[in-house]
């Protein structure tokens with residue numbers, strides 16, 4: 001069986017206010033070509049379909065075009081919800097989509113059996129067991145009680161997560177026994193496995209939230225033939241395993257992410273073998289960061305202008321003095337070019353504001369959580385308390401992001 005594993009499409013994503021319609025259209029054309037050429041049987045999208053829990057009409061229409069076109073070329077399409085998605089929005093049309101061989105699991109099911117799919121060939125014989133586990137929220141995993149410690153809470157979350165995965169795998173094994181066939185087992189997850197490098201654009205608050213930031217891979221059942229992950233935007237194997245992978249996002253979702261090549265994972269999964277191949281996704285819009293002194297920025301801009309580049313730029317001025325007319329200086333060079341400047345940062349201003357030097361590669365960008373962390377340090381709060389306060393702050397930030405139907 002040929003499976004195309006992808007995730008984190010973030011349909012409707014904008015970059016500093018810039019719409020990305022052309023890139024998404026090009027991505028859809030490319031995908032449909034791949035589905036045909038590679039004779040894909042199953043398209044699997046492992047969460048964060050949309051960028052926002054309340055996507056706009058254009059994003060919604062794109063999503064349905066994607067599903068409609070995909071079922072033309074593959075037998076099955078499976079979509080799970082990510083932390084950016086609204087489970088209710090994804091699950092709303094699930095019954096209708098199921099009739100079209102599109103299986104959507106937007107949020108955790110009351111009965112774990114409903115997350116385990118038995119996919120069949122056109123002749124009705126089973127070909128794959130798929131435990132479609134969506135992003136699991138805190139309320140899916142534990143019941144809060146008054147006076148509990150942070151450790152207790154984390155322990156319960158991890159325990160809840162482990163129980164859930166064990167339950168779906170047990171269910172899948174039961175189905176396998178009924179059929180008495182060596183069916184391969186594919187499991188999905190939208191979570192952050194500890195130790196995996198991030199792209200820097202996932203959004204710090206998403207990664208920290210609810211202590212689910214760090215899940216040891218050993219917590220997940222071993223019997224899984226392939227674990228298709230979403231959440232981190234960098235394509236990667238987990239701890240060197242061919243069978244545990246983040247497909248990564250197909251488009252770079254920020255300037256830090258622009259440095260990493262984008263791909264989808266094509267796998268051929270048989271009961272006894274799993275072979276993976278990365279399909280590089282073309283880059284339709286170059287994202288580039290230029291940093292340095294004014295003279296360095298100027299010469300780089302001139303080079304790009306003369307080369308006819310139409311890159312989207314992030315410019316970070318790191319010179320000793322603050323240039324009040326930085327924007328005008330940049331515009332004077334780029335006005336007669338196809339370059340587009342999305343973002344200009346005066347590094348010294350940020351440093352002055354925070355009285356501290358930050359390393360840009362840490363993905364530092366006045367993230368509220370990091371500002372809060374900085375405040376805690378400045379006020380000499382004890383390390384242990386800092387951790388608790390940071391967790392509480394991250395939860396508050398997260399709750400601000402949730403759509404109305406998510407609140408409970």
Ligand SMILES: [Mn+2]
Pocket residue numbers: 008048082084202231232
């Ligand atoms: Mn994501």
